[in-house]
Amino acid sequence: MTRALAIVENGHRGAVETQFADVFYLVRELNRQLGQLDVLLRGAAVVCALRPPEAHGGGDGPGAGPTPASRLALGSGVIPLPDVAASVEDLLGDGMAVAVDREDLAAIAVPAGRLISGVAVTRGDPARWLDYDGVWFL
């Protein structure tokens, strides 16, 4: 079994293009094929581990803003878009350890209770990379 750390720095890439096949879809498939994957969200991707503001009653600060819609109404059609918060919960449901970088999370001033339960807050420094067979930037 390969033990690898998947690092995601941007969880919002091509919503209309990917619809479902976004970076977290890839993470789930890699985990299914190869074994135990740990996931670290850092940089802008820390927002992927936040519950929608309506789920906790809102709040103040940059991290209190709305999450992107998971559907796009375009003309008479509706296009499904990735729901990154649901995807992060799926990663946890698959048994993966999901963490966010402590400093990057602090930088966006997230209100208490906004982080999806089960997501760890860690120091995302490279010292941890030695614990893994591979470190993959996805």
Added chain:
Amino acid sequence: MTARTTAGTTTRAGARAKVEKTDILFAVMGAPHASDQTTTLLRLIQATSDAGGRVGVWTCGYATMLTQASLGETKPRNVLDWRGHYPSTAAIIGGLLAEHGESVHWSACRFCGEERGVTEHIPAVRVRAPFAFADHVRAATKTMFLGVI
């Protein structure tokens, strides 16, 4: 090349095709999938069109791939949602142009497309020579660039 014969209009050397007047031209240079640029583009098109504006779109670089005919109607199947319906970008844009055909015009750069293997676009998209770009800019009141090649 197929692209030269399947476009709605074909420009030939010395014969410039007519370019519709538009209120805004979106010059889409950045690649799909790398950011949410395409989502933004579609929202802007719809908002402008709903407000009664006339829209031109010109794609260059990898953005020409958004409307390639080989994408078909749907994305590959989602193995986690076998019955889900996920339209291709070609189908999404084709639907948009079918609904807003009078006010939205979509052109793709021939050079950029052929350089990247886009040999055939959906019928509603016009393939234009790179040197026709200035005509589209002049025909628009404002031009907005999205991304870089």
